[in-house]
Amino acid sequence: MSTCGRGVYLRGVVVGGVLPARTLSDGALTLPDRRVAEPPRRRARRADARKVTHHVSTITERPHPPATARPLVPVAPRDLVPPRQRVGAGDVAAVIKAYVALTKPRIVELLLVTTVPAMMLAAGGVPSLWLMAVVLVGGSLAAGAANALNCYIDRDIDQVMKRTSRRPLPAHRVSPRSALAFGLVLGVVSVALMAAFTNWLATGLTLAAIVYYDVVYTLWLKRSTPANTFWGGVCGAAPVLIGWAAVTGGLSATAWGLFAVVFFWQMPHFYALAIRFKADYARAGIPMLPVVASQRRVNVEILLFSWLTVAASVAVWPLGRDALGLSPIYGLTALVTGVLLLREAHALVGRARRGEQMRPMRLFHWTITYLTILFVAVAADALV
Ligand code: HEM
Numbered sequence: 001m002s003t004c005g006r007g008v009y010l011r012g013v014v015v016g017g018v019l020p021a022r023t024l025s026d027g028a029l030t031l032p033d034r035r036v037a038e039p040p041r042r043r044a045r046r047a048d049a050r051k052v053t054h055h056v057s058t059i060t061e062r063p064h065p066p067a068t069a070r071p072l073v074p075v076a077p078r079d080l081v082p083p084r085q086r087v088g089a090g091d092v093a094a095v096i097k098a099y100v101a102l103t104k105p106r107i108v109e110l111l112l113v114t115t116v117p118a119m120m121l122a123a124g125g126v127p128s129l130w131l132m133a134v135v136l137v138g139g140s141l142a143a144g145a146a147n148a149l150n151c152y153i154d155r156d157i158d159q160v161m162k163r164t165s166r167r168p169l170p171a172h173r174v175s176p177r178s179a180l181a182f183g184l185v186l187g188v189v190s191v192a193l194m195a196a197f198t199n200w201l202a203t204g205l206t207l208a209a210i211v212y213y214d215v216v217y218t219l220w221l222k223r224s225t226p227a228n229t230f231w232g233g234v235c236g237a238a239p240v241l242i243g244w245a246a247v248t249g250g251l252s253a254t255a256w257g258l259f260a261v262v263f264f265w266q267m268p269h270f271y272a273l274a275i276r277f278k279a280d281y282a283r284a285g286i287p288m289l290p291v292v293a294s295q296r297r298v299n300v301e302i303l304l305f306s307w308l309t310v311a312a313s314v315a316v317w318p319l320g321r322d323a324l325g326l327s328p329i330y331g332l333t334a335l336v337t338g339v340l341l342l343r344e345a346h347a348l349v350g351r352a353r354r355g356e357q358m359r360p361m362r363l364f365h366w367t368i369t370y371l372t373i374l375f376v377a378v379a380a381d382a383l384v
């Protein structure tokens with residue numbers, strides 16, 4: 001990380017350390033349909049939220065958002081979700097759909113893109129189908145639990161952001177209490193499954209990933225520091241370690257190498273999204289880097305982490321599963337896709353510097369193509 005980068009991160013971490021977890025803008029907390037009975041602690045948090053909005057506004061040199069929303073109307077918490085809009089218990093398909101949506105299935109599915117090849121490489125071929133099934137089901141339930149709890153904790157933010165406003169909680173299809181219960185049950189089932197059929201390391205990593213995502217990232221860092229993306233990558237890259245540990249009972253240098261690839265990779269992946277939805281994040285008072293720092297600073301980080309991603313992917317080549325390293329299938333794929341990823345990252349930065357339309361979703365989609373191809377190569381390598 002660059003020296004100037006460290007400066008902003010440290011400042012962010014300090015801010016994160018002194019402010020409480022809930023740090024939304026005035027607008028977010030006073031939306032007409034977020035009518036809650038307001039206990040004194042919540043009122044105090046709102047005062048803190050105004051401080052953070054001010055912090056964000058100061059850094060971006062934008063005027064402080066006016067407090068124009070209507071005052072909160074005290075109602076019982078159970079009335080938070082208007083009964084009319086809740087999914088009727090009789091409509092089984094709609095109920096199932098809403099609960100599945102809580103697990104963010106697209107993200108669960110994508111996390112598995114990295115887990116399966118890691119397991120194959122660790123096993124030097126196709127691992128036992130039983131173990132694959134356990135890790136896939138246990139891992140999906142764990143990621144689903146982590147996501148459902150994230151939906152519960154972030155229901156206020158998700159309501160304010162356009163991108164997330166159709167999720168089950170902001171759309172009032174599931175009550176917050178049901179989402180919380182669902183997330184906790186899924187979490188317990190997933191960890192029990194891993195404990196019963198894998199080993200302690202894989203189980204411990206699974207539990208740690210859930211707790212880390214929901215407590216360290218969602219409750220704390222996401223709302224308080226632009227370093228949220230960096231630290232959030234730890235749990236995003238954890239499935240690689242979980243898969244490897246489930247097969248071997250340990251973690252080798254190659255496992256850590258693959259972890260590093262996903263960890264660095266998620267920075268350009270997420271920053272591209274954060275540039276695209278910068279206004280959303282700003283409205284919700286979330287200090288994502290593009291909201292609180294200059295575009296120049298974001299550009300530097302996109303390039304830095306894209307290069308680190310490619311460097312880590314190439315470093316995995318000689319490591320492999322044993323002294324022989326990985327085959328040229330993997331090595332050449334890492335080089336070619338790496339060049340393409342870097343070309344796209346530099347293209348985005350070039351457009352930003354020239355003041356052209358940035359089209360960040362081009363990089364976002366490229367990051368996905370890159371990681372998918374790279375991990376297909378890992379799997380292919382395990383088969384040869
Ligand atoms: C490593 C940690 C990761 C982080 C921090 C991350 C972050 C995110 C975020 C915040 C979103 C937006 C979610 C939404 O709109 O609901 C997203 C969407 C997406 N991510 Fe990731 N992601 C990670 C891993 C992955 C992986 C491993 C892949 C696949 C190779 C992937 C591919 C995608 C795709 C395709 C979408 C779009 C989903 C959709 O349109 O429904 N992500 N990611």
Ligand SMILES: CC(C)=CCC/C(C)=C/CC/C(C)=C/COP(=O)(O)OP(=O)(O)O
Pocket residue numbers: 111139142143146147150154164206209210213217218222232233235236238239242
């Ligand atoms: C095995 C296991 C438990 C793995 C957990 C993996 C997991 C769910 C990783 C997500 C990583 C991450 C920082 C996502 C962004 O959340 P966000 O809240 O910023 O995204 P949003 O804005 O779309 O809600």
